[in-house]
Amino acid sequence: MTTALAPTRSLRIGPIELDAPVVLAPMAGITNTAFRRLCREYGAGLYVSEMITTRALVERNDTTMRLIRHHESETPRSIQLYGVDPATVEAAVRMIVAEDHADHIDLNFGCPVPKVTRRGGGAALPWKLTLFRQIVERAVRAAGDLPLTIKMRKGIDADHLTYLEAGRIAEGAGVASIALHARTASEFYSGHADWSAITKLKETVTSVPVLGNGDIWSAGDAVRMMDETGCDGVVVGRGCLGRPWLFGDLARALGRPGAATGEPVDATLGFVARAFRRHAELLVEFFEDEGRGCRDIRKHVAWYFKGYPVGGELRASLATASTLAEIDDLLATMELDAPYPGEAAEGQRGRAGSPKRPALPDGWLDSREIGDDAGRALADAELHHSGG
Numbered sequence: 545m546t547t548a549l550a551p552t553r554s555l556r557i558g559p560i561e562l563d564a565p566v567v568l569a570p571m572a573g574i575t576n577t578a579f580r581r582l583c584r585e586y587g588a589g590l591y592v593s594e595m596i597t598t599r600a601l602v603e604r605n606d607t608t609m610r611l612i613r614h615h616e617s618e619t620p621r622s623i624q625l626y627g628v629d630p631a632t633v634e635a636a637v638r639m640i641v642a643e644d645h646a647d648h649i650d651l652n653f654g655c656p657v658p659k660v661t662r663r664g665g666g667a668a669l670p671w672k673l674t675l676f677r678q679i680v681e682r683a684v685r686a687a688g689d690l691p692l693t694i695k696m697r698k699g700i701d702a703d704h705l706t707y708l709e710a711g712r713i714a715e716g717a718g719v720a721s722i723a724l725h726a727r728t729a730s731e732f733y734s735g736h737a738d739w740s741a742i743t744k745l746k747e748t749v750t751s752v753p754v755l756g757n758g759d760i761w762s763a764g765d766a767v768r769m770m771d772e773t774g775c776d777g778v779v780v781g782r783g784c785l786g787r788p789w790l791f792g793d794l795a796r797a798l799g800r801p802g803a804a805t806g807e808p809v810d811a812t813l814g815f816v817a818r819a820f821r822r823h824a825e826l827l828v829e830f831f832e833d834e835g836r837g838c839r840d841i842r843k844h845v846a847w848y849f850k851g852y853p854v855g856g857e858l859r860a861s862l863a864t865a866s867t868l869a870e871i872d873d874l875l876a877t878m879e880l881d882a883p884y885p886g887e888a889a890e891g892q893r894g895r896a897g898s899p900k901r902p903a904l905p906d907g908w909l910d911s912r913e914i915g916d917d918a919g920r921a922l923a924d925a926e927l928h929h930s931g932g
């Protein structure tokens with residue numbers, strides 16, 4: 545009699561073998577080295593940097609040079625780039641390789657922000673097939689042995705979908721995996737991600753892993769996405785805001801035995817308070833500035849304590865604390881043995897928003913090619929980028 549082995553859902557992205565098919569979604573202003581380290585302490589997978597604009601990188605902008613740094617505990621190192629000009633993207637990739645800044649590079653084609661799409665950047669770019677192909681091909685070539693991947697949305701709007709063509713082009717160009725946030729730019733973060741698009745992409749792209757993204761709020765959602773769509777891995781963004789331990793749950797649910805480092809989480813308020821404190825301390829280390837780190841943790845307060853018995857006054861005080869000692873004093877006043885509140889702590893968190901008509905350059909949708917005169921406006925798209 546043969547015994548069926550439990551599937552081990554590891555994921556290979558080029559030469560990188562991950563113990564769990566899980567990727568931390570790049571999030572501007574969030575997935576700095578502090579947050580990536582924290583998530584990694586609980587789980588397994590790939591933890592991608594926040595988006596770096598290629599122009600700022602090749603110009604060696606101070607903030608950008610800080611953002612591409614990794615802690616020595618971070619391996620494999622992963623950087624997401626955003627660029628609209630093939631030559632600049634190529635130069636940025638070459639620089640990362642030559643100076644050994646990363647083990648993996650992802651390219652972002654998913655930003656829905658009107659001031660970016662209005663200039664033809666972000667999720668508007670794959671509409672222009674030749675430009676998209678040039679960027680991806682030159683980036684893959686420049687990356688050499690480093691795996692280069694892309695992340696994109698379904699398209700501009702329901703009438704202008706780009707993901708299947710873009711997926712084929714990227715596969716042909718030699719990318720190591722393709723991630724799809726299953727919304728159009730016009731949907732922004734509203735409604736529900738359309739996981740059936742992930743199924744279609746998986747049927748279309750057959751030689752490299754397809755990763756699904758959108759609306760994974762729990763490990764159960766991740767299992768369901770993989771089962772329903774057949775995707776090879778999941779990319780998790782907002783679901784881990786204020787819940788870095790979700791990566792432990794994900795590794796236990798999807799990874800190889802032993803992929804998660806900690807015990808299953810019993811998220812009492814004390815447990816959450818310790819994670820919050822650790823996050824604050826890692827931010828202080830990242831910014832090399834206690835005040836700056838304590839200011840940056842403020843945006844995470846509501847996410848960490850969602851559903852927990854933490855009063856408005858205490859939340860407000862946490863959002864004004866400027867030293868770790870003040871944070872410690874405030875956390876010590878909490879009912880630390882309060883149990884996990886269940887439903888109240890679950891579900892959607894982070895950006896939501898309503899659908900918007902996509903802002904595009906004049907005549908953008910008239911053809912799938914781009915005229916030379918569009919080049920300058922497009923380059924401006926890089927200056928106004930704020931994430932995906």
Ligand SMILES: Cc1cc2nc3c(=O)[nH]c(=O)nc-3n(C[C@H](O)[C@H](O)[C@H](O)COP(=O)(O)O)c2cc1C
Binds near residue numbers: 594624654695895930
């Ligand atoms: C605050 C924030 C910043 C983001 N920044 C980026 C980014 O820099 N690059 C990117 O490709 N996507 C970015 N995204 C999109 C996420 O990577 C992800 O595709 C999206 O949130 C959907 O996944 P989710 O439902 O798991 O959150 C951002 C999302 C949020 C909420």
